[in-house]
Amino acid sequence: MKRYEALADDLARSIQSGVFRPGDRLPSVRQTTTARRLSPSTVFQAYYLLEARGLIESRARSGYYVTARPRFLPPEPESASRPDGDSREVDVSDLVFDVLQSAMQRDRVPFGSAFPSPLLFPMARLGRATAAAAQDLDPWSTVDDLTPGLSELRRQISLRYLIDGIDVPADEIVITNGALEALNLSIAAVTRPGDAVLVESPCFYAVLQSLERNGLRAIEVPTHPRDGVDLDALAQAIARHSPRACWLMPTFHNPLGATMPDEAKRDLVALLDRHEIALIEDDVYAELHYGAKRALPAKAHDRAGGVMHCSSFSKCLAPGYRIGWVAAGRFRETIARNKLTTTLNTNVPAQWAISRYLQGGGYDRHLRRLRATLVGQQAQYIAAVAACFPEGTRVTRASGGYFAWIELPEGRDALALHRRAVREGISIAPGPIFSASRGFGRCLRLNYGHPFDARAEKALRTLGELATV
Amino acid sequence: MKRYEALADDLARSIQSGVFRPGDRLPSVRQTTTARRLSPSTVFQAYYLLEARGLIESRARSGYYVTARPRFLPPEPESASRPDGDSREVDVSDLVFDVLQSAMQRDRVPFGSAFPSPLLFPMARLGRATAAAAQDLDPWSTVDDLTPGLSELRRQISLRYLIDGIDVPADEIVITNGALEALNLSIAAVTRPGDAVLVESPCFYAVLQSLERNGLRAIEVPTHPRDGVDLDALAQAIARHSPRACWLMPTFHNPLGATMPDEAKRDLVALLDRHEIALIEDDVYAELHYGAKRALPAKAHDRAGGVMHCSSFSKCLAPGYRIGWVAAGRFRETIARNKLTTTLNTNVPAQWAISRYLQGGGYDRHLRRLRATLVGQQAQYIAAVAACFPEGTRVTRASGGYFAWIELPEGRDALALHRRAVREGISIAPGPIFSASRGFGRCLRLNYGHPFDARAEKALRTLGELATV
Numbered sequence: 001m002k003r004y005e006a007l008a009d010d011l012a013r014s015i016q017s018g019v020f021r022p023g024d025r026l027p028s029v030r031q032t033t034t035a036r037r038l039s040p041s042t043v044f045q046a047y048y049l050l051e052a053r054g055l056i057e058s059r060a061r062s063g064y065y066v067t068a069r070p071r072f073l074p075p076e077p078e079s080a081s082r083p084d085g086d087s088r089e090v091d092v093s094d095l096v097f098d099v100l101q102s103a104m105q106r107d108r109v110p111f112g113s114a115f116p117s118p119l120l121f122p123m124a125r126l127g128r129a130t131a132a133a134a135q136d137l138d139p140w141s142t143v144d145d146l147t148p149g150l151s152e153l154r155r156q157i158s159l160r161y162l163i164d165g166i167d168v169p170a171d172e173i174v175i176t177n178g179a180l181e182a183l184n185l186s187i188a189a190v191t192r193p194g195d196a197v198l199v200e201s202p203c204f205y206a207v208l209q210s211l212e213r214n215g216l217r218a219i220e221v222p223t224h225p226r227d228g229v230d231l232d233a234l235a236q237a238i239a240r241h242s243p244r245a246c247w248l249m250p251t252f253h254n255p256l257g258a259t260m261p262d263e264a265k266r267d268l269v270a271l272l273d274r275h276e277i278a279l280i281e282d283d284v285y286a287e288l289h290y291g292a293k294r295a296l297p298a299k300a301h302d303r304a305g306g307v308m309h310c311s312s313f314s315k316c317l318a319p320g321y322r323i324g325w326v327a328a329g330r331f332r333e334t335i336a337r338n339k340l341t342t343t344l345n346t347n348v349p350a351q352w353a354i355s356r357y358l359q360g361g362g363y364d365r366h367l368r369r370l371r372a373t374l375v376g377q378q379a380q381y382i383a384a385v386a387a388c389f390p391e392g393t394r395v396t397r398a399s400g401g402y403f404a405w406i407e408l409p410e411g412r413d414a415l416a417l418h419r420r421a422v423r424e425g426i427s428i429a430p431g432p433i434f435s436a437s438r439g440f441g442r443c444l445r446l447n448y449g450h451p452f453d454a455r456a457e458k459a460l461r462t463l464g465e466l467a468t469v
Numbered sequence: 470m471k472r473y474e475a476l477a478d479d480l481a482r483s484i485q486s487g488v489f490r491p492g493d494r495l496p497s498v499r500q501t502t503t504a505r506r507l508s509p510s511t512v513f514q515a516y517y518l519l520e521a522r523g524l525i526e527s528r529a530r531s532g533y534y535v536t537a538r539p540r541f542l543p544p545e546p547e548s549a550s551r552p553d554g555d556s557r558e559v560d561v562s563d564l565v566f567d568v569l570q571s572a573m574q575r576d577r578v579p580f581g582s583a584f585p586s587p588l589l590f591p592m593a594r595l596g597r598a599t600a601a602a603a604q605d606l607d608p609w610s611t612v613d614d615l616t617p618g619l620s621e622l623r624r625q626i627s628l629r630y631l632i633d634g635i636d637v638p639a640d641e642i643v644i645t646n647g648a649l650e651a652l653n654l655s656i657a658a659v660t661r662p663g664d665a666v667l668v669e670s671p672c673f674y675a676v677l678q679s680l681e682r683n684g685l686r687a688i689e690v691p692t693h694p695r696d697g698v699d700l701d702a703l704a705q706a707i708a709r710h711s712p713r714a715c716w717l718m719p720t721f722h723n724p725l726g727a728t729m730p731d732e733a734k735r736d737l738v739a740l741l742d743r744h745e746i747a748l749i750e751d752d753v754y755a756e757l758h759y760g761a762k763r764a765l766p767a768k769a770h771d772r773a774g775g776v777m778h779c780s781s782f783s784k785c786l787a788p789g790y791r792i793g794w795v796a797a798g799r800f801r802e803t804i805a806r807n808k809l810t811t812t813l814n815t816n817v818p819a820q821w822a823i824s825r826y827l828q829g830g831g832y833d834r835h836l837r838r839l840r841a842t843l844v845g846q847q848a849q850y851i852a853a854v855a856a857c858f859p860e861g862t863r864v865t866r867a868s869g870g871y872f873a874w875i876e877l878p879e880g881r882d883a884l885a886l887h888r889r890a891v892r893e894g895i896s897i898a899p900g901p902i903f904s905a906s907r908g909f910g911r912c913l914r915l916n917y918g919h920p921f922d923a924r925a926e927k928a929l930r931t932l933g934e935l936a937t938v
């Protein structure tokens with residue numbers, strides 16, 4: 001990372017964390033030059049970058065100010081969801097596929113997509129790592145490095161846990177075809193058809209698709225758009241339904257963006273342990289934190305081995321490589337066996353490639369840049385929603401990831417909006433695809449993982465108009 | 470391929486196909502030099518190679534002769550299996566895992582392994598193709614080329630079908646994480662827990678593991694060690710059990726090596742069509758045919774789209790790359806959806822890499838060499854079994870793949886042999902892991918996909934001794 005980028009990231013974090021507040025004047029270029037021992041041109045470049053990202057603006061003869069649009073910023077949704085508390089069979093797949101298929105087309109503005117822009121990733125360096133790995137591949141590795149996966153890669157993943165203060169030995173890790181396989185292996189390891197599973201309300205549609213495919217019942221638990229699942233409600237649902245498993249996304253929740261406070265995660269693990277309920281923790285956005293430090297996962301509080309922590313490199317480093325993993329606790333053996341009998345193994349050259357990239361040491365630098373980009377895009381997109389969407393619209397402010405959850409005013413219909421938007425070449429992810437009971441009819445998930453360019457700006461304006469009429 | 474290798478392969482095929490028979494004298498070096506317009510040194514090199522492969526032997530001052538051990542060659546098993554005809558729940562996984570784990574260790578002689586030697590594959594050229602593909606990767610390909618998979622790769626697979634006279638449009642193909650995922654997606658597409666499925670007796674243990682995991686019942690159908698499943702018995706089983714699906718390996722069967730005659734495959738498809746029973750056809754060894762032409766799969770006779778033809782590049786080109794596919798007939802949509810919700814996608818750089826390798830044009834040359842090597846190893850291994858195993862031992866002669874099925878004389882116990890062999894550092898695959906009813910107690914599968922070197926020779930001698938006492 002260049003110096004000006006490092007400075008820009010540093011300042012972006014200060015803005016994000018509230019050290020600098022909207023309307024605050026930034027230190028002058030001369031002050032910063034002196035204080036940080038940088039050249040004036042470095043400081044200027046950093047300020048230009050922040051300006052381009054929409055985080056600061058220059059005022060003639062006066063200096064740089066944190067972009068001040070507080071009165072335009074829409075409020076956050078404030079109340080937790082209120083699902084009916086029943087357990088139910090899941091039947092959402094057709095709706096989800098219909099919606100996703102419309103998001104898939106390349107020419108659509110991808111607000112409904114689950115992927116960030118692939119241009120955010122170091123594909124050239126990854127390509128070089130892959131090239132080197134493929135050409136140095138020991139042929140015996142294709143026979144020896146079967147599931148649970150390449151030991152060097154598992155060691156590196158374990159090391160990254162350790163650096164974040166989480167004790168996950170490499171032996172507990174099973175490499176998978178992306179996080180989705182890890183999640184599916186995890187739910188299969190602890191349930192049988194007909195079992196009930198606790199999920200958030202709303203929850204990632206892939207959870208619902210998995211429950212549907214496996215013949216499992218969903219119990220949707222009230223979930224706050226900022227703080228995640230409601231533990232009192234969770235306890236009540238446990239008492240009422242005797243579920244076999246709990247499948248959550250406690251950090252940078254998809255679609256809400258919510259993150260459970262650390263103590264809540266600790267209490268969650270304790271509660272589930274008392275009832276011997278396994279926790280499947282989807283933590284694929286962990287590395288995309290806007291704050292200085294990673295939010296600890298629930299797994300960090302796991303003493304009994306009941307948490308299956310699932311993640312991948314797909315959202316933070318290597319989309320399309322399909323390298324994920326599960327830190328599987330006491331279910332490690334079952335999961336490794338099921339992996340051996342379903343997909344046998346994970347692409348060996350790709351495991352070596354990621355391993356080699358990680359050894360190269362540029363991963364943290366890439367992550368810092370990626371996080372700063374997402375922080376900037378979040379500000380730009382939310383400001384645009386503020387400017388274009390009808391009064392009464394609420395938007396979540398995630399502290400990581402690249403999703404905003406938009407709650408339209410009463411009476412709006414997100415599925416109808418979706419159909420109209422598709423005709424305008426825009427995809428969105430309407431609320432009902434995130435709910436077994438097809439709730440959240442006036443909500444939608446907005447992906448801000450793509451650059452806020454002229455096309456995105458125009459599309460948001462169109463969307464706002466469609467949502468207003 | 471060098472000229473002498475081409476000549477050696479040509480002669481090997483003539484020996485395999487019976488043009489030259491055991492004990493026949495080969496044309497002299499001078500005759501061959503003249504007839505084929507080759508240099509004497511090329512012909513000598515070819516003969517040396519065939520000698521090294523054990524196919525011919527030189528006799529002092531007399532020339533080269535096709536290795537003549539006819540009277541030592543053990544007979545083939547002659548009778549079809551006789552399973553009891555019941556349908557049963559499957560519970561073999563623990564046994565299978567115990568046995569496989571012992572085969573997995575690198576220092577074991579890998580007679581029990583399911584993999585051929587990784588040194589048989591063009592890893593260097595594949596590595597270069599992977600390097601090129603990874604470095605040229607269009608980042609958008611990671612978003613656009615989701616399941617069903619890279620269109621260029623599907624086109625090339627379709628083309629290879631076409632060259633073999635099989636009409637499989639690219640649209641029908643779904644790329645998967647190896648053939649195992651293709652098979653598992655296929656069985657899941659047409660069954661629900663409790664359904665009955667027709668399988669061969671014996672059958673590949675992965676079939677049994679999949680049925681067990683999915684809560685399906687197995688109906689084992691009598692199967693001939695050379696001609697495959699018995700169609701009359703299959704018809705009876707259909708009448709008795711109303712199965713939902715039929716899961717077979719009609720070509721180069723694992724573990725038997727059996728191949729159904731083409732007419733039998735045609736009748737099989739017609740029979741299943743009449744009863745609207747889906748056929749899952751595992752054809753992973755298709756490219757490893759010893760004869761001049763590929764055996765047509767049952768899929769070639771599929772008019773109603775009821776055959777899911779599953780294969781991969783793992784056994785013939787790219788072990789560890791985990792690139793397989795299913796030509797899914799009328800189940801294509803269901804399978805693509807299930808793939809999207811279980812593992813989402815298959816490694817994108819690896820799909821490009823295989824595609825690039827195929828474009829490069831060396832695939833058929835590699836396959837010719839690989840087949841010739843396996844022909845030679847089959848002869849060497851079977852000759853050694855003939856020399857070392859107790860009288861009354863029977864061995865199948867597959868016409869492709871790399872498995873021999875050994876039937877020991879009455880009273881022998883393959884599981885006990887397995888345990889003793891493991892203590893001697895040798896793995897085998899005992900018969901009971903290939904049967905839901907744990908039959909085939911005196912049978913074992915021998916992998917001859919590894920070079921017949923001094924270690925293999927010694928291990929076969931040891932095995933023969935253990936089987937004799």
